[in-house]
Each structure stands twice: as C-alpha cells, then as structure tokens.
Amino acid sequence: MRVVRGEDPSTGGRAFGVAEMTTGYVHGYGAREALRLQDQAWTLAELLHSDTAYPEGSTVLEAGCGIGAQTVTLASRSLRAHIVSADISEASLAEARKAVEAAGLSNVRIAQADIFKLPFPPQSFDHVFVCFVLEHLARPADALDALRSMLKPGGTVTVIEGDHGSAYFHPDSEHARKAIQCQVALQAKAGGDALIGRRLYPLLRQAGFGEVQVSPRMVYADADKPQLVDGFTRKTFTAMIQAVRRPALEAELITAACFDKGIADLYRTAEDDGVFCYTFFKARAVNLAG
C-alpha cells in the first residue's frame, strides 16, 4: 500500500515502517534499511507478536507488509491461517516475497494493493493485521474504516504502532530529544504521525470498531539486558533517528552539531549506566457492524 510520505526515501517518512526504493541513492539505503528492519523484527518479535495467532482456516489480511519484516513472524505463528500480505510498492513486495520463500512459508499470498482501493470483496477476511503503517498515513482513521469494510462481522483488527514521544532515557539529553524531534517533524511534514501509538484507541473508535483493547508494550533496556541494549537502543531506535540526518539538515530543522551530539547522546544511553525506554502500542478491536 502506498503510504503518504516524501519522494526521498530518507525523508524520515518511515519510523518503524516499510522500506521503499524509488530514487537515486536508494539501493544502498534500501539495503541498510532492510538490515535495520530485520534487526528490529528479531528483537521485537516476541514483545509485539507473541499474543497473536490466528486459527486454522481463517483468512488474514496483512495491510502494508512492506518488505515483509513482520510477515514472516506473523505467518510463522499462524501456520494454518491463510495470510494475504499486501503493499502498494512492487519493490517492497519483491523483498517480502523473498523473505517468505526463504522462511519456507506456504501460507502467505503476496498482493499489490492500495489501502484505500483494496481489490478484495467487502467482508472477505476474518482478521486484519496492520503494523507500522498508520504512522505514515494522513488519514489513519479512514484507512482503518476501509480495512473494517474488508472484515466479516465479528472479525478483528490488530494494530501495532510506535510512539516517539514515549522515548526517554538516562542520561537525559536535550540534544537527543531535539534529534528525535526531527524525525517527528519530518514524519508530520510527510503527512504522518510518529506519535500515533498513544491514540490507537480513539482512532479505532472513530473508524467504527468496537471492543477496542489497547495494550502498551514497553521496551526497557539497561545493562542487565545487553541484547536489548544492542538490538533496540543502538540498532533499532538510534539507527532510525540517525537515518534522518540528511533530510533534517536539508530542512534546516537542526544544526549538524546539535544533531550529531544528539545521536552521540543516544548511543551514550546504551553504556553500562544508561537506560532507554520506548513504548509500542498494540490494539485489538472488533468489527461489530453487520
């Protein structure tokens, strides 16, 4: 699915989102981004996916699968469900297809589709799964409403999003907070919302869903959890912020010195006396409409 963001793939339009490859220096970037997304999926799989398993024979639409960073985890946990993983970007889908094949999964069908013009009959899925997609959309509630129309009555939607306003750390650093704010500003400029996690509840209600249940998933990383410090603090969060250096400087959101100090300070939180906190939000809701 086409997500609303700038043409330059490094504009910060993605947060924990899908990689895309459309412009000049993109291939190098795309490879790095794909690696980052794999690191991230590996670190976060348990936290985000452990309580999602779809029953035998059920049909599941994964809306906005991107390069398939979540698809493999999702499909591995629901081997007898039929999963349709859709995205607007053919380039991303090629990667997703490779990932699914490499994992030896036979329960995933890859489909090219626009989230607002889905090529499926109404009420054709038992479940919808959306991960790191709404953050990129200018009209997330409309997207959820469109996805709701794909659900059978009583079908569920599961949504996972981050929230960059949930990031705090020790040692605290104004520079680090300003660097993070660049990502938030760039994402807003591209029509998205990097602080969307906290508002999944009102968004799902607004989109007509019932029985909305939101469950925050906090990542807390201190030196007692070295894998998490490395996998999340360094390689997921800080790497993601670091990736917006160029567009942030081009948009004159920050000085190079301030940004670089901010990144150094984020890495500083990964040292032995450092602490890093971030929260993802996972929501489940039901299509009560007949």
Added chain:
Amino acid sequence: MRVVRGEDPSTGGRAFGVAEMTTGYVHGYGAREALRLQDQAWTLAELLHSDTAYPEGSTVLEAGCGIGAQTVTLASRSLRAHIVSADISEASLAEARKAVEAAGLSNVRIAQADIFKLPFPPQSFDHVFVCFVLEHLARPADALDALRSMLKPGGTVTVIEGDHGSAYFHPDSEHARKAIQCQVALQAKAGGDALIGRRLYPLLRQAGFGEVQVSPRMVYADADKPQLVDGFTRKTFTAMIQAVRRPALEAELITAACFDKGIADLYRTAEDDGVFCYTFFKARAVNLAG
C-alpha cells in the same frame, strides 16, 4: 525520614511522595493531600505491590513511610513479616499509626528516624522497602548506600519511584507539558528529581547493590478503563500537578493562564477519546556485600 524539600509543603517537593504538615495553611492542604494519597494508593496498589510479599519471620524496613499510604498495602501482603516503618516526620507518623491501627495490622512498628542516621544496628534487616522517597533526596545513591548497610548479606532492597518524563497523553498539549515541567522544576529546586524512575538501575549499582532488576509499571488509561481514568488521570496525576499551582506561580515558572490551560488539557485527556500514559519503576536488588 527528613526528605530534602522546601519549607512550604505545597512547593511541589513531593510527587507521589509523603505528605508533611509544618506550616500555616497546612492542615487543610494536608487533609486534601492525604485523601489524594489514599486515592492513589488504592488505584496503584495492585500495579506496584502485587509482586512483593516477605516471608514469615523476616524483618523489613520501610524507609520513608510518610503517612503510611503504602504501609497498609505492604503490611497486608506480608502478614507474618515484621515491618518497621520509619519516617523523620512525627506528624506523618501519627497519620501512619492511625492508618495501621484502622487496618487492624499488628505486624508494623512505627519508628521516627532519619534515613542518613538510622537508629538500627548494621545488617539488622532482611529487606528494605522504599517507595516514593528517593525522588525527594539530593543524594539518592548515598541514601541507598545507607540503607544497604541496614541489610544482612543477601538481603534485598525494593524501590518504587515515578518518572514525570514518562507522562504523555492524547490530545497532546504543550500547556500540559509546561504545567508538568513546573512540578519537575520545583522538585529539582528542592533538591529532588521527579525523573528519577528511569535511573533506578544506575543508582542501585552506584550504591553497591548487585543483581539489580528493574521492572517498569506502566499506567495506560483510556475510556475502556473508567476507574483508572478517574483514579489515576484525574485524581492522582492531574491533582498532583494542580497542587503546585501556587509555588509555580510564585517562582514565576509559568503564567497563570498557561498553567490553568495545562491543567484543563490534562483533564481533557480523561474524556472519552483521551488517553493518558505514565510509568512507575520498581527495582529489586541484593546486598552482595558480606
């Protein structure tokens, strides 16, 4: 235990802390504060205390019990442990005594004591419990070190603190963030740290403890959880920020209009489409010294 803060009990020196009654208009304030602390203890007891129970015959020092807001919960969950609840303020201890008696608890002894001059022999306790106390101290690591000396080798300390930097909400509001910042600034001015939750890990390490395990306890309140919205968003967090209006204005940290808008915006997050997030940190560590 005497906690470092301003002489005026409404200076914001407390966050989730102990009430104190020493100056002019204090009794009225004290009663309101006691009520708020009871509301808060009731709402948070499960989240903060459910995994703390001390074995039969063990001796536990509750350092900085204040008016006993946590004492009753703590003691009720460890009926066969011997608990010594200490605070520097006689006025607070009188309230704590009443609370313990009203709850019919016979396993609590109330003691007047300064955290840095504890009137107990070294290594005389199996466990130490400290809740909403370190946030008020200028030297929290030294306090923890002093408490460590009270522990037998292999004894544990359990620490619970909030972190006001962990508060975020929908709708987001700069005014609300500024009002919260007043509380943080006043607490800093009084020598404390309202952002201490995130740094329990390094503090406990610095104080010489081993096997430090930190467990964040996030409060997530949306309209699906009306009791939490009322008990926490309105009556605990927003009430606490509202209570620093006078000292914040006196210290010229904020204009009255901005502060009042911030408070209104915090209450706004308790409405049907609002969301409020806050995280407490609970840590457990072991005295490995012989």
